[in-house]
Amino acid sequence: MSKVIVITGASSGIGQATAELLARQGNKMVLGARRESRLQEIVKKIKDANGEATYAVTDVTDLASVKKLAQTAMDQYGKIAVWMNNAGVMPQSTFIEGRVEDWNRMIDVNLRGVLNGIAAALPIMRKQASGHFINTSSVAGHATHPGGGVYSATKAGVLMISEALRQEEAQAQSNVRVTVVSPGAINTELVNSITDPNVKKGTAQYYDQVAISPDQIAKSIAFAINAPESASINEIVIRPSKQA
Numbered sequence: 001m002s003k004v005i006v007i008t009g010a011s012s013g014i015g016q017a018t019a020e021l022l023a024r025q026g027n028k029m030v031l032g033a034r035r036e037s038r039l040q041e042i043v044k045k046i047k048d049a050n051g052e053a054t055y056a057v058t059d060v061t062d063l064a065s066v067k068k069l070a071q072t073a074m075d076q077y078g079k080i081a082v083w084m085n086n087a088g089v090m091p092q093s094t095f096i097e098g099r100v101e102d103w104n105r106m107i108d109v110n111l112r113g114v115l116n117g118i119a120a121a122l123p124i125m126r127k128q129a130s131g132h133f134i135n136t137s138s139v140a141g142h143a144t145h146p147g148g149g150v151y152s153a154t155k156a157g158v159l160m161i162s163e164a165l166r167q168e169e170a171q172a173q174s175n176v177r178v179t180v181v182s183p184g185a186i187n188t189e190l191v192n193s194i195t196d197p198n199v200k201k202g203t204a205q206y207y208d209q210v211a212i213s214p215d216q217i218a219k220s221i222a223f224a225i226n227a228p229e230s231a232s233i234n235e236i237v238i239r240p241s242k243q244a
């Protein structure tokens with residue numbers, strides 16, 4: 001079935017792979033991120049394969065920008081069936097380094113970005129009496145490690161926000177489903193967001209050994225979206241088989 005699907009952080013990695021897979025399945029894609037040239041390339045690739053897609057340059061830390069993304073979907077297609085809050089950054093470091101700007105960036109993109117997505121899309125879904133949020137958390141939302149405190153806090157926050165949203169929408173009988181996807185190490189550009197050179201090097205080496213393709217995550221997301229409307233797949237945890 002063809003659905004209107006909005007994805008933030010669609011210019012690379014998991015967002016891009018998911019957009020391309022869902023477009024191949026016949027859905028209408030609305031892509032948001034900051035890098036316009038990347039969004040244009042992905043939309044062109046989808047259209048060249050006879051798919052449907054549009055984009056809006058979006059900064060998820062800015063509510064007005066996120067509302068513009070939602071408006072783009074409504075203007076173009078008149079509906080939002082699925083909204084994927086996926087944009088994220090992972091500039092990990094230990095607390096003693098005091099990289100306060102990185103802490104704030106993770107809170108702004110990973111947490112505030114998800115809340116902005118909910119603020120923009122939930123009223124539309126309530127009016128439609130149907131909808132589906134896919135929120136990207138992480139295995140780092142379930143457990144942490146030295147250097148991972150703030151990233152894990154934001155991703156654990158995504159789990160809690162998603163669960164409260166799920167309960168509220170179930171209580172309201174609104175037909176709005178909520179799915180959290182919690183990936184392990186996935187081969188994307190995420191490592192580039194790390195500003196501490198030692199953490200970046202170590203993470204890149206680890207990812208070289210274990211990480212899997214974002215296509216694997218895309219398939220799981222498609223599975224949740226394509227489940228019958230009466231069934232809500234609440235969380236998918238997916239790690240590389242080699243990840244301890």
Ligand code: NDP
Pocket residue numbers: 008009010011012013014015032033034035036038058059060061086087088089090109136137138139182183184185186187188189190191214
């Ligand atoms: P990428 O770096 O490839 O993708 C991140 C995306 O987020 C990009 O499209 C980027 O686009 C976008 N983004 C960053 N900041 C903003 C912003 N302020 N406004 C709008 N978009 C923004 O990494 P992934 O694909 O791996 O990351 C996707 C999600 O998956 C993230 O939430 C990440 O935390 C999560 N995740 C990733 C894992 C991994 O191992 N890769 C594991 C677990 C979770 P642009 O720069 O153009 O704005």
